[in-house]
Amino acid sequence: LQNVRIDPSSLSFNMWKEIPVPFYLSVYFFHVVNPDNVLKGEKPQVQERGPYVYREFRHKSNITFNDNDTVSFLEYRTFQFQPAKSYGLESDYIVMPNILVLTAAMLVENQPLSLKVLMSLAFSTLGERAFMNRTVGEIMWGYEDPLMDFINKYFPNLLPFNGKFGLFSELNNTHSGLFTVFTGVKDFSRIHLVNKWNGLSKVSFWHSDQCNMINGTSGQMWAPFMTPESSLEFYSPDACRSMKLVYQEAxxxxxxxxxxxxxxxxLFANGSVYPPNEGFCPCLESGIQNVSTCRFGAPLFLSHPHFYNADPVLAEAVLGLHPNHQEHSLFLDIHPVTGIPMNCSVKLQLSLYIKAVKGIG
Structure with a gap:
């Protein structure tokens, strides 16, 4: 037991501090084949591009042991592109929804008409369109966009960032918040469980106490001596919520x-299918979770890839999606005696909700 506790004298401490197993992030994009026709009301037709593979390096810093049997730390992540493992280069061009434009349009949806006209003029003057053709590197790590400067000047505080805009620009060389977890030194039953995240015992993104709870571990190690009755619960800062995985097989x-x-x-069922998830609503079809409240109001939804395990109407609304268990389900393989992950495949999809906003053209 002493060797799995979070303690500098334990055998597993260095493994906990800097996980020796290589992590890889594989990113796929849906290239939109018919963007002009989509704007006319036709079904989107997409081609899956990728994977674009990145080696993810993680290391913990600011490690502070507290008096209440907890340890606080920041975990930094850096990503390095792996051309040999990828099917394509970061210089590949992808046609996809223009997240900045569509988010800006949605954020002014309930504003006075004069502000909508101002935003429309900006789109027109700056040559902004509902779809963009950008490289993988730009989409991932950021690109300069004059619309960003315009929004920050005339709509201050509408967006929480300046400079470049990219899907992962906020993740590289940054940490995912201050975790405080139990060490298991005094109370072994609580080992690895999260005590606080960024000083909070619960978050405020959602609409119920249950959905706002910070449950489980930080998602890297779990309590040892698992049984088939055990579950894997962890808090994910990227998803802004706790998640629970269930035992399938040995x-x-x-x-x-x-x-x-x-x-x-x-996991991503809506409130009508699974009432405990009502706090994550407003919901659309079951199988996609609205994460706009923790993503600066952007109309973003989290799901399994290709809308696997979701309402079939979602996959049927897009040509080129083929949800199946083997390719799109997620799993974690845990050594039950130590609680250490041996193998994992966590597959998630981020989707942008597109709709016409009255007054924006």
Missing amino acids: GVFEGIPIYRFVAPPT
């Missing part, structure tokens, strides 16, 4: 016994 990974944990069908 197996072996490279000669090591493991328990496989998978996402239950209810």
